[in-house]
Amino acid sequence: MSRIAYVNGRYQDMRDASVNIEDRGYQFADGVYEVCEVRSGQLVDMPRHLKRLQRSLSELRIAEPMPLSALSVVMHEVVQRNRVRFGIVYLQVSRGVARRDHGFPTKPVRPSVVVTARSIDPAKGADNCARGIKVITVPENRWPRVDIKSTALLPNVLAKQAAREAGAYEAWYVDGDGFVTEGSSSNAWIVTQDGRVVTRPDKSGILSGITRGVLIEALEALQIHFEERPFTPQEAAGAAEAFTTAASMIVMPVVTIDGHVIGSGKPGPVALRLREQFHRFASFS
Structure with missing residues (x-):
C-alpha cells in the first residue's frame, strides 16, 4: 500500500508529495516538529504534543498554521489513510516559503505543514x-x-x-x-x-x-x-x-x-x- 502524506492542504501519495526548494525548513531548518505514538489506531497524548508544538512555534515566532483542532483532524486522517495501528505520526511546521535570506521574510508567508505516519512493529x-x-x-x-x-x-x-x-x-x-x-x-x-x-x-x-x-x-x-x-x-x-x-x-x-x-x-x-x-x-x- 502506498503511504499518504499531508502537505500544505493536500493528501498525497508519498512519491508525489513535495515542498518548495525555498521552504525555510529545507534551507535553514527554520521549523519545529512533533512525533506522537500511535497505539491501536489511536494517538497517544496528542493534546500534550500539540501544546508543546504551540510553545515551540511561539518561541521561534512562527505563526500557527491552523487551529490545533484542525491539526488534530489532519493527524488522525493521515493515520487512518495509512492504516497505522501501531507506529508514529510525524508533524512538521516550517516558517514557510520565501526568498533565501537569513532574516525573517519581510512580507508575511504561510507556514508549511507536513504530516506523515508509519507503522512500527511492536514486537521489535x-x-x-x-x-x-x-x-x-x-x-x-x-x-x-x-x-x-x-x-x-x-x-x-x-x-x-x-x-x-x-x-x-x-x-x-x-x-x-x-x-x-x-x-x-x-x-x-x-x-x-x-x-x-x-x-x-x-x-x-x-x-x-x-x-x-x-x-x-x-x-x-x-x-x-x-x-x-x-x-x-x-x-x-x-x-x-x-x-x-x-x-x-x-x-x-x-x-x-x-x-x-x-x-x-x-x-x-x-x-x-x-x-x-x-x-x-x-x-x-
Missing part, C-alpha cells in the same frame, strides 16, 4: 526491551535552546550515528560540568541502588519530553520515589538500573553505558514495571 520494541539497549556518552555540542523541538538536528544525527557505529542504540549527551543532559532522541533516567528514580530537571539542557511528563505522573501515582536532579555518567554506571524514554520507544531499559554493565546487566524491574504501566496514565484520542 518488545524484543529490544527484553534484551535492554546499549548507550554511549558524547560531549554536549548542541545550541542552548534544546527546549524548542526544532528540526535543526544535525548534532543529534551525528550522535545517533556514533552510537550505531559503536554498536549501541542511543547516545547520551554530557555537558561541560560532567552531567548527563539527555539522549540524542530521548530523555535519560537512572534508578539508584536504594530505588530512587532520577532524571535531569527540564529547566535547562533538555527537551521537556511528553513521555517524560506522563512518566513522572505515573511515578507519583505508583508511589515510586522520584528526584529531578542532574547525574553523572559515573553515577549512572553504578546505578541499579537505567532507562531512556521517548514517544517512539516508551520506556526502554539500558543495560550498558560506555561498556559499563548497569546493575545485573539485564532490564531492571522498575523500568519494566514503568513500561508495562505507562499507557494507564497516557491519554488516547
Whole structure:
C-alpha cells in the first residue's frame, strides 16, 4: 500500500508529495516538529504534543498554521489513510516559503505543514526491551535552546550515528560540568541502588519530553520515589538500573553505558514495571 502524506492542504501519495526548494525548513531548518505514538489506531497524548508544538512555534515566532483542532483532524486522517495501528505520526511546521535570506521574510508567508505516519512493529520494541539497549556518552555540542523541538538536528544525527557505529542504540549527551543532559532522541533516567528514580530537571539542557511528563505522573501515582536532579555518567554506571524514554520507544531499559554493565546487566524491574504501566496514565484520542 502506498503511504499518504499531508502537505500544505493536500493528501498525497508519498512519491508525489513535495515542498518548495525555498521552504525555510529545507534551507535553514527554520521549523519545529512533533512525533506522537500511535497505539491501536489511536494517538497517544496528542493534546500534550500539540501544546508543546504551540510553545515551540511561539518561541521561534512562527505563526500557527491552523487551529490545533484542525491539526488534530489532519493527524488522525493521515493515520487512518495509512492504516497505522501501531507506529508514529510525524508533524512538521516550517516558517514557510520565501526568498533565501537569513532574516525573517519581510512580507508575511504561510507556514508549511507536513504530516506523515508509519507503522512500527511492536514486537521489535518488545524484543529490544527484553534484551535492554546499549548507550554511549558524547560531549554536549548542541545550541542552548534544546527546549524548542526544532528540526535543526544535525548534532543529534551525528550522535545517533556514533552510537550505531559503536554498536549501541542511543547516545547520551554530557555537558561541560560532567552531567548527563539527555539522549540524542530521548530523555535519560537512572534508578539508584536504594530505588530512587532520577532524571535531569527540564529547566535547562533538555527537551521537556511528553513521555517524560506522563512518566513522572505515573511515578507519583505508583508511589515510586522520584528526584529531578542532574547525574553523572559515573553515577549512572553504578546505578541499579537505567532507562531512556521517548514517544517512539516508551520506556526502554539500558543495560550498558560506555561498556559499563548497569546493575545485573539485564532490564531492571522498575523500568519494566514503568513500561508495562505507562499507557494507564497516557491519554488516547
